[in-house]
Amino acid sequence: MKRTRIILAGILLSAWTLPAAAGNDRPIVVGELPAAAREFLRTHFDGLEVSYAKVDEDFFDKEYKVVFVNGAKVEFLEDGLWKELDCKYGEVPAAAVPRQIADEVARLFPERKIVSIDRGRRDYEVGLDNGLELTFDRKFRLTEMDD
Missing domain, CATH: 3.40.1420.30 (Inhibitor of vertebrate lysozyme, Ivy)
Known part of the structure; x- marks a missing residue:
């Protein structure tokens, strides 16, 4: 019984201190x-x-x-x-954007600027200055457009 209380107290102490770290x-x-x-x-x-x-x-x-x-x-x-x-008030530096993505955006949306880009484990999410969001896979193929 005493052993169970000690184990339970240890678990509770861990539950309180781990989130703080x-x-x-x-x-x-x-x-x-x-x-x-x-x-x-x-x-x-x-x-x-x-x-x-x-x-x-x-x-x-x-x-x-x-x-x-x-x-x-x-x-x-x-x-x-x-x-x-x-770069919500400007444009992401062109040299920082993968070339294949920059080329595809320039081809599909020649008047638009890339204002954000997020590199995930499986894809890139690109935000344009008109609010359009594009998703590219890791092979730089456009997979989704969302406004």
Whole structure:
């Protein structure tokens, strides 16, 4: 009986303390980003003033977020590869968009600008300045359009 109470108390204590350790956001300076992320920012967002940068540390991974004064934001995975680019008041730098996606958007929507792109495990979601959202698979084939 005493053993059962001790085990139950351990489980309850774990249930209270584990969520407190998850979702640990903390501000960082750009110099604390992974090297690949710093190089990406230097290449595609050079000259833009950073509003803030933060790291979100979970149990098994880290994600980084950089927000610029002009409202643009970039999210990176733990290894420094970009996960999401959102330039809601401007255009995603053309060199940051995979060439096949940029070519297809230019062919189908020649007057439109790419304002966001999100790289998922299975696809890319691209937002255009007219509100249209396009989904491309990992082979860069257009699979869905949503407005």
